[in-house]
Amino acid sequence: MAQPPDKKPQPEKPSSPRPPKAPRRMQIPLPFTVGSFSSVPSTERLLTSVLSGSPIILCVLDSQLNIAYIDGKGLDELRMAPGQLVGHPLFELLPDSQDIRRLCDEALAGNIARTIQRFREKVFRLAFLPVIHQNASVSGVILVATDVTNREREQALEPKPHPSPPEKDLVLQVTHELRTPLNSVLGFANLLLRSKETQLNDQDRFYLERIIGNTNHLLQVIGQVLDLSLHTAGKLTHASSSEDLRVVLEETLGELKGLTWSGSVTIVSQVPDGTLPVKTDRVKLKQILVNLVSNSLKYTSKGTITVSVHTDAQLRPVRIDVTDTGEGIPKERFKAIFEAFDRGTHNNDRMIEGVGLGLSIAQTLCTMLGYTISVNSEEGKGSTFSIHLVPLPTPL
Structure with missing residues (x-):
């Protein structure tokens, strides 16, 4: 039998090398020639709608930075017609500056660049x-210019927050850092x-x-300084929730039992039955009350301090009074006592604790919550x- 002729092995076809992957860049399929702009009809209609209704200028540049296409409502503000600059250099539209040239070079290198430019009073x-074309080459630049003149004017009219000076930031940091060791001292004491296991004599106690x-006193002072610093720096914030004033007063007066005052002073609270809840910041309101009651304790050696809630006919809270039987305040000092670091005067030789921030912070917090604070007093008969909680009626 004749053997079939040996088949010559077919040489393997060399595999065609894979084309290199193009860098991941924004693909903008906008083929153009000088003086024309081609796209699918639906996209063209959409583009025309955007350009005619928005304060923008769309400009397509070739690699030499000549204008190949230009349109947009923003041209109206520059008193220019669409297509007026086609074939002309970009710098007949924008100022010829190193910044603009640098941004164009960045775009021609395949990057996106942005800036804000003022020209022609806009x-x-x-x-x-x-x-970028499919072969990853960059053939031109698309410039999108958005008129933000009105927005810039509005922002210029808005009040700018003043940055807090370094010394105020230092106060915030120091007062915050002092709280941790002081709370530790308080806890161990x-x-x-x-402790039932500790054998303490009367002197130790x-x-x-x-x-x-x-x-406790030092923590209170630090808290006041911190609140004042936060308010000055514009960083003091507040929340709002529905609160039962009876519960708020009970909690507040319970916390004040940790302060030292003469046993001849009694603190009581009065809340009408059926009083409706009030929408407020629980923490801030308690701090206002603590500051007011603490102030009364400093100037009341005997008698009563009464915290009372007053309501309208529908039992809605309208006012909270803190009334004491202390030394009283001269009428000419009614305004001065709310100034920071004012410690007032007293009619005996007792040492008055504190640095004079309690009433100032109480007034600040009241203002923050939309409340007002007032004082009525007579020397020798006490203060209220x-x-x-609601705006006072405007006098006729």
């Missing part, structure tokens, strides 16, 4: 985008005082009570500080 936000009392 302010434009400019975006320079590369025109309370543990020693309450006296010392621990002094430590606790003075630490009123928190007005």
